[in-house]
Amino acid sequence: MISSPSSSTQAKGTSSDLFDQSALSDLAQRLVEAAKRAGADAADAVAVRGVSHGVEVRDGRVEESERSEGDDVGLRVLVGQRQAVVSTNDVSGDGVAKLAERAVAMARVAPEDKYVGLADPSLLARDLPDLDLVDPAIPSTAELERRAQEAEAAALGVKGVTKSGGASASAGIGGMVLVTSSGFHGAYLRSSQSISMTAISGEGTTMERDYDYSSAPHAADLYSPERVGRSAGERAVARANPRKVETCQVPVVYDPRVSGSLVGHLVGAINGASIARKTSFLKDKLGAQLFADNIRIIDDPLRRRGLRSQPFDAEGVSVKKLAIIDQGILTSWLLDCATARELGLATTGHAHRGVSSSPSPGPYNLHLEAGAVTPAELISDIKQGFYVTDLIGSGVNGVTGDYSRGASGFWIENGEITYPVSEVTIAGHLLPMFKSMVAASDLEFRYGVNAPTVRIEGLTLGGR
Template sequence: MISSPSPASKLPSKSATSDLLDQSALSTLAQRLVEAARRAGADAADAVAVRGVSQGVEVRDGRVEESERSEGDDVGLRVLVGRRQAVVSTNDISSDGVAKLAERAVAMARVAPDDQYVGLADPSLLAHQFPDLDMLDPVTPSVAELERRAVEAEVAGLAVKGVTKSGGASASAGIGGMVLVTSTGFHGSYLRSSHGISMTAIVGDGTAMERDYDYTSAQHASDLASPASVGRKAGERAVARFGPRKVETCKVPVVYDPRVSNSLVGHLVGAANGASIARKTSFLRDRLGQQLFNKNIRIIDDPLRVRGLRSQPFDAEGVAVRKLAIIDEGALTSWLLDSATARELGLITTGHAHRGVSSSPSPGSYNLHLEAGQPTPAELICDIKQGFYVTDLIGSGVNGVTGDYSRGASGFWIENGEITYAVSEVTIAGHLIEMFRSLSPANDLEFRYGVNAPTLRIEGLTVGGR
């Protein structure tokens, strides 16, 4: 990684960018690793090569505080000898390094413990077509353009009446991707770009200081919110939080703003992860097929969304991916599975394998969203006499084994259907099964993050105050 406080560093030239987009050398390397593993005695093998390059600029008070660039290629080799498995990785393959890496991996596998569930994916499930998901922005911004975006966001935030100082603004861009080659004949690759802008605004001083933020991220720069809107929203949020009050402990409806409502989707999907089910560490382990939500609720995982932040044309085992309704008409329809967890559970992989260069595959999600409902956010809260509107969550007090839920939170108090004064230093507590049953969505779903949900209302949570 190369870091510098000056803006003099540059993103790659046009020819250098073309080189970064050319994965042929990585593909050749991955193929050589798999072939070397077979020659060294592996019964099966796969190789992953990962490329990443990123540039980020941070500004404060109109000046560049840091300009940072990182770039690198990493490779990982997984080998199987019978039912024994080993994974090795490196970022430095010399001319004779391929054979040595493969020999070391095979030697490690021979002394590894037996695991009846390991193995490559069933060849009949491998992807043969790779849809164009429009994941790569053809334009790479210059450092000067990143500076401009960050400065514009900061200026807009400071222009909001009541904002006293900047907590900093940043802009970034990058390219990442992977190549996967298996000894069963799969060979695939993809690249995706990323862009981001963020700003933090501060109101007040000392112990009376409040801060808030906003950010935008997308694969294509044209899909970003404008820097000015990011800064303005950060400033408006900070001003609205100023002078928070405390509330008495009570049991009331709680409404989740879209920037935190996605956490509830995350808790559900984390508990539906096949690895947790296989380990018997999930509160959902006996609930497959059961009704968890009202019948109007659907939660979708879509790896094939065009320009989706987490889209990809195949999983980390080469399995074809597909859109999946994890919750359909309120019922839990599926676990998220890779090949090993599927074998352990007596099922078939759902194409949700993820992997780094130094690890074996494990299940994970792609682009998640909870579908929008009918009421507007205002209609969702109009009948609440006393309630809590959450805009920020603190900590991770969720027990995935029992489903018990307790999070620190801040936001605004609801009185007679209206959002009123700011509230901080409270906790919200309940049980996820009960929370899911009473969940009601508004109609304001937007696709801004990797996990998206509209404004959500949950009945009867305990708000712990003074």
């Protein structure tokens, strides 16, 4: 299937046009000014650019090639303590004035919310750092096809791989302009490139599937197509002929591909919105020792070339590196301005926003710092245990902290990874899981959430 640019977007003649946000900045400024003229007490406007291009390959042939381009805008207006948000992708003619008038009319009949409002001007970002987020070389369709085909060929070259589940390569540009009536005007762009491969081993009812991928803002930081494909193939072959295990309680070791999920569960529970609603099992744990004293978990929006890096948050507030867990202690919630006001605290600069929504808190680049032992040392004393490589489902209760995930991976016996295991469930509670966490030394920055190999004690493995 070939998809043309969306009808809401004017064709952009050269690649340099994609990096030019001046028209979006002007539009956002005009929206804010129009909102004030229409009667808003305060307003902010977000303009978002999205450009993506990707190909999918199977058995050496291109199965799908898609390209899309779109610019969308959102306007938030405040009338007293009443708020409304409207969005559009068409502001031709007198669309700016009409959008502003509609937003103000909606705000006037919205319920009052004593916590809404723009960020305090003293918190706004003034000097925006260069985070090197844009690769100016946009890969051609032919280059994306080459990457996908090389990844697939590498996977099929692994002994035991019987089929291709498909390879893909993509590239894109995303960015945001934010203008507020309190004086903030900022913009950033971030490019993205990726390669992925899914490989299948075995035949008939004994087939097993696995994958690998690489994503980065710059092509130079991607793993090579050959490395991605070979890894996918080797993973699929290693899963062949899985066994089942008896229900038991054992140490569980999380592969780096899935260990970041544990960080994700923590961050979901310290989101300011959950804390304000009192729907988090950590609602009373600020300042508490949740982990061993050698555990640090970092959120860093300013990492150069980071997948989720950005120089300011969705309210224009300065962002900074934050140790949300330091020496095992929970140091902070993740807050935007509204949740901070509700909790009687200051925003942590974690506001995120789409064009059709008001700001809400969320993380940036997360990582669990590396420990002192190697992965081999981490499992060396395990007589019987489970090494997780894949997790299934989302059976984690953020209100109670109960944890239950479907999983597959490998059995550990006498300190060695042995045979593949599938169709098991891991169960426990996040508080004792956090307390027993031990991190290995193999941290790599590959994802939006990164963690090394992690060991958790005493989890229940539900088998046959």
